[in-house]
Amino acid sequence: MPRYLAQRILASLATLFVVVTLAFFLIRVAPGGPFNLERPLDPAIMGSLRRLYHLDEPLWRQYLRYLAGLAQGDFGPSFAWRDFSVGELLAHAFPISAGLGAAALAFASLVGVAAGIIAALRHRAAADQTIVVASTLGLTIPTFVLAPLLQLVFGLTLHWLPIGGWAEGGVARFILPVATLAAPAAAAIARLTRAAMIEALAAHPIRTLRAYGLPRRIILSHALRAALAPVVSYLGPTAAALMTGSVVVETIFGIPGLGRAFVDGALNRDYTLVMGATVVVASLVILFNIIVDVAYALLDPRVRP
Template sequence: MLRYALLRLLGAIPTLLLVIVLAFLMVHAAPGGPFDDERVLPTDVAANIQAAYHLDESLPQQFFRYMSGLLRGDLGPSYRYRDYSVSELIGRGFPISLQLGALAMALALIVGVSAGTLAALRQNKLPDRIVMFFAMTGISIPVFVIAPVLVLLFAVKLHWLPAGWSGVTGPAKFILPVITLALPQIAYIARLTRASMIDILGRDFIRTARAQGLGTATIIRVHALKPAMLPVLSYMGPAIAAIVTGSVVVEEVFGIPGLGQFFVRGAGNRDYTLVLGIVIFYATLIVSLNLVVDVLYGALDPRVRRR
């Protein structure tokens, strides 16, 4: 298993390399540069700054300079947040994004799996139809629509929850962003769970468990839950990616100083190193989490384990 994990990690290197090259080309292809401002600098000052950050070099030269820094673990300085390195900015933003993402994922799993299981047990009956209605709705509406609607309803109209992040103490500020982020995932996981649970509940070994007299709750807990979770587990990889993407929007809407916000600002400011740093960081994170998912898959399915 260890050997398998190591091989997979090695296999991820070309993927990461491709991500870096594409991201590098794309930030540089965007019109403008990090030091273009409304207030036009004198040409000699501008040239000095360009030279200081090596922006006067050719693109391949800049790329190799960046890569050699990367190999030493140096993501470079931020162009716009003066005095901060990209690593420091990631260190500041990521803990907040991580809390947000982990909470959203936990919420999505708990609510999604429960709702999906309930729907499977009451297949084609009222509870099933209600769950599936909301799941369809949740999948259809994008995060950037859900977020303002929730703010409008719970913050502006009802005054139950804070609309933003800054100046709010206590966990209340997490509620709306986490729900916004989790909703599409809840919907997706509920649908997946329902489908795989229906499949598993129709298997012969569930009939055997019923023939042994076990009650429905015990059958779900002991016999059905683990196999029914396998498709959900496979979805965790894409789900993590979706939550990362979602967090970019959510942090902007709620004004949360997480990585997503740095990313959006960085992109707007042509802060090349910051954008690249965050892309590489997230790509590595997603690749590693996918690996964890695969290893867990082996742990859940004894037949995959032996290879």
């Protein structure tokens, strides 16, 4: 296993390098640049800005300069947020998104797995059908519909929770964004768990356990272990997606997270901010994929390297 992990981490560095390279050149292919405003700048000012940020150098030199900085953990200065480095912006935005995402992930996993198990054990009964309908709704209602609905009900009508904002409000301000983020994931997890549990409970190993008079507790533990594999592989990319922030949720609830930073950066052609956000997102996707593969191997001896 350690050898396998070392291989995976080395391979990930190569993947990250490819992602960084592609992103670096692709964002520069997009028309416009960081200092193209509606009213053109004075050519002299433009020239000194470009010199300051090394945009006057040949592309390959900019690229090497960026890689050298990155290797030392320096994401460079932001073009749009003068006086801030990209590192500072990410250090502010990422923990917000990651915290919300982690909470949503934990909530979605708990609710989804529990609902999936209940539905499978009550297969075709009322509880199962309720969960199937609820999870279908959770999957099909888009975030930009769910979020305003929640704001309307819990914020404007019931006045239980703030409808948005980040500066103040204690724990209450987290609840609606987390619920909005978690809903589709919980629904997907519930459906995956349900289907996998139903399959596992009907499979031969469970028949053996029953034929040996083993208690329900043991039968469930066997079925759940078999059912978790598809859930775990779904959780990998989902964890990365949730923790790197959702533009829609962050915009609707006014949260200064990574999702918004990413989109603002792209619109402003803030090359370094986009690059920084890309590196963070790509690293998380890679990290969670490794975690999923390890978890998979722990669950299922047949795929152990």
